Amino acid sequence: MKDTLQPSELAYVPFVSVANMMRLIHTIGPGQMMADMASVIEADFKRWPEFDKTPRIAAHSEEGVIELMPTSDGAQYGFKYVNGHPANMARGFQTVTAFGVLSRVDTGYPVMLTEMTLLTALRTAATSALVTRLLAPKGAHTMALIGNGAQCEFQAVAIRELCKINTLRLYDIDDKATNKAAKNLRAQGFDVTTHTSPEDAVTGAQIITTCTADKQFATILTDNMIGSGMHINAIGGDCPGKTELHPDILHRSDIFVEYPPQTRVEGEIQQLDPEHPVTELWHVFAGQKPGRxxxxxITLFDSVGFATEDFSALRYVHAQLETHPFFDPLDMLADPDDTRDLWGMLMRAG
Amino acid sequence: MKDTLQPSELAYVPFVSVANMMRLIHTIGPGQMMADMASVIEADFKRWPEFDKTPRIAAHSEEGVIELMPTSDGAQYGFKYVNGHPANMARGFQTVTAFGVLSRVDTGYPVMLTEMTLLTALRTAATSALVTRLLAPKGAHTMALIGNGAQCEFQAVAIRELCKINTLRLYDIDDKATNKAAKNLRAQGFDVTTHTSPEDAVTGAQIITTCTADKQFATILTDNMIGSGMHINAIGGDCPGKTELHPDILHRSDIFVEYPPQTRVEGEIQQLDPEHPVTELWHVFAGQKPGRxxxxxITLFDSVGFATEDFSALRYVHAQLETHPFFDPLDMLADPDDTRDLWGMLMRAG
Known part of the structure; x- marks a missing residue:
């Protein structure tokens, strides 16, 4: 139907569908792509002061949350739309789906629209891997993965890529999820054991990564489970009322966060005094503060996911489109010959 | 390329391109469509307390602004991305482009992605017409249109549809814009005169609509130009530092606004004391406060454009798609067979 109303080049926005994102991931390789994205995320953490930062804008309902996460470095602007609906799974929908847009600041025109359900899984895992490389104890060889849902395998693959961790201990409240993850991860060459309790799963691990999805205060990890020297990635607690760790763990840990104004509201530290000391990750990446x-x-990455990480992911994918043409042009912007003559453009199409 | 990776129904989001939006407008008729949208906008103003409201999230730069405008009525969630770049025109780009998304609150899934450059022009004009019908003096027959850019004709057509105004007096700082608008509006059957000064244009008008685009404090209208009994729609002043009216006019007018926390920052009333009395339009639509x-x-609609108006426009267009199939399915959401097996979906596509 588009032939009679063919828009100009300016009106087209490259769109990366889910199918095309999968093609891109397979072309580059999932582990390599997360490692490459981790480099971009790290580079953007290092120039943190250049970004316009704001806590994400959340619309909460009984069933879940819909969020907009914008940021800009002054040259490019990006935002992500993402939902989190724990009850979706039982209805055959994804708990988390997302899409995003990258734009030019100078014209305000979008330059890419992309699916971000897969991309969010990649960037979340890439960020965890980056922080794990920064903070994990020397000689770490085993990771416990608590919560074996959609995010689990991405975490494992990214952390192996950056930290050489090949031994995994899995636990989920639903053993079907654990079996699914074990099968997928063994196919990727991991040494995997499955466990029937979180206590059992964390035994002998130097790294614990929690990525559970309940939207309620939960206590996935208690204090007695955490030995000295461990590194914890707490991925799942990422909105008000949603936490995974007992507060005693927080008091024994040195806590590293992305953006305190957002993490204080959404992260594990919502359980603590608002003045409780935390370290901003960008200070460590920039060499201004020590890590471990x-x-x-005990080091704790209280991960909630921040807009700059999505921005890094968007600009990484956008750069890939130059050599991997995995996109469709989308007629999303009106582009009249005379920019003041929008009405005339409409009438001529009639 | 899509055949080998065919997504399920759940993964598709209906997308209304610019070409399809033009088809929809021509099928319904621009005047009729704006009148229908005005009814939806009015209905949503009447149930104002049901909406989650927040001032839009703006990213300002030297060249312009990029804004996100979300809102929700508890059942549906909508947001608009819109830019405003006055310098774009000289570069062959639109000053304002926009797109938007409507979602279900219960699942968080988008149900429509649509162009909103045209739709914003329609909803802005529909809102002006609705407010003009509410506040204009009895027997008004002539409107001055100051600023003859992309928004001008939409304002005229919508206001004629709702208020039976057929006589227009045009002025723009650039007479090419005035000539463009005069030609377009005469083709629509309006009685049009063109003028070389705003003073001249407003003579004999009962309604003045300003829609200029400069991003700076401007004084399009001065106090001596405004006679008693007039109604003014100030459309163009819609971000910090961008105004169109001399403050003396504001002091003589009764001022009607959409959402005070946003209008105090962005509207004409940014020039006034933050306590200056204004009337919220929804109170008038709901019969809780008087209009004229x-x-x-002198009544003044200090229009900045609010997220609920975009929400009304989105749900209007979404409803039209049931009978007018002017959309393409977009593979925007990952939809694995097992919702927890995102990794497995990715691997099977490989």
Whole structure:
């Protein structure tokens, strides 16, 4: 139907569908792509002061949350739309779906629309891997993965890529999820054991990654499960009322966060005094503050996911489109010959 | 390329392109469509307390602004992405482009993605017409249109549809814009005169609509130009530092606004004390406060455009798609067979 109303080049926005995102991931390789994205995320953390930052704008309902996450570095602007609906799974929908847009600041024109359900899984795992490389104890060889849903395998693959961790101990409240993850991860060459309790799963692990999805205060990890020297990635607690760790763990840990104004509201530290000391990750990446300083230190990445990570992911994908043409042109912007003559454009199409 | 990776029904989001939006407008008729949208906008103003409201989230730069405008009525969620870049025109780009998404609150899934450059022009004009019908003096027959850019003709057509105004007096700082608008509006059967000064244009008009685009404090209208009993729609002043009216006019007018927390920052009233009394339009639509009370009263609609108006426009278009199939299915959402097996979906596509 488009031939009679063919828009100009300016009106087209490259669109990366889910099918095309999968093609891109397979062309580059999932592990390589997350490693490459981690480099971009790290580079953007290092130039943190250049970004316009704001806590995400959340619309909460009984069933879940819909969020907009914008940011800009002054040259490009990006935002992500993402939902989180724990009850979706039982209805055959994804808990988390997302899409995003990258734009030019100078014209305000979008330059890419992309699916971000897969891309969010990649960037979340890439960020965890980056922080794990920064903070995990020396010689770490085993990771416990608590919560074996949609995010689990991405975490494992990214952390292996950056941290050489090949031994995994899995636990989920639903053993079907654990079996699914075990099968997928063994197919990727991991050494995997499955466990029937979180206590059992964390035994002998130096790294614990929690990525559960309940929208309620939960206590996936209790204090007695956490030995000295561990590194914890707490991925799942990412909105008000949603946490995974007992507060005693937080008091024993040195806590690293992305953006305190958002993490204080959404992260594990919503359980703590608003003045409780935390370290901003960008200070560590930029060499302005230390990461791990002692072998017996417990380090905690209180991950909630921040807009700059999505921005890094968007600009990474946008750069890939130059060599991998995995996109369709989308007629999303009106483009009249005379920019003031929108009415005339409409009438001439009639 | 889509055949080998065919997504399920759940993964598709209906997309209304610019070409399809033009088809929809021509099928319904632009005047009729704006009148229908005005009814939806009015209905949503009447149930104002049901909406989650927040001032739009703006990213300002030297060249312009990029904004996200979300809102929800608890059942549906909508947001618009819109830019405003006055310098775009000289570069062959639109000053304002926009797109938007409507979603279900219960699942968080988008149900429509649509162009909103044209739709914003329609909803802005529909809102002006609705407010003009509410506040204009009895027997008004002539409107001055100051600023003859992309929004001008839409304003005229919508206001004629709702208020039976057929006589127009045009002025723009650039007479090419005035000539373009005069030609377009005469083709629509309006009685049009063109003028070389705003003073001249407003003479004999009972309604003045300003829709200029400069991003700076401007004084399009001065106090001596405004006679008693007039109604003014100030459309163009819609971000910090961008105004169109001399403050003396504001002091003589009764001022009607959409959402005070946004209008105080972006509207004409940014020039006034933050406590200056204004009337919220929804109170008037809901019958809780009076509109025009005297023949000699100057009424001013300090329009900035609010998210609920975009929400009304989105749900209007979405409803039309049931009978007018002017959309393409977009593979925007990942939809694995097992919702927890995103990795497995990715691997099977490989």
């Amino acid at each position: 300083t002692r072998e017996d230190q | 009370t005297r023949e000699d009263q």
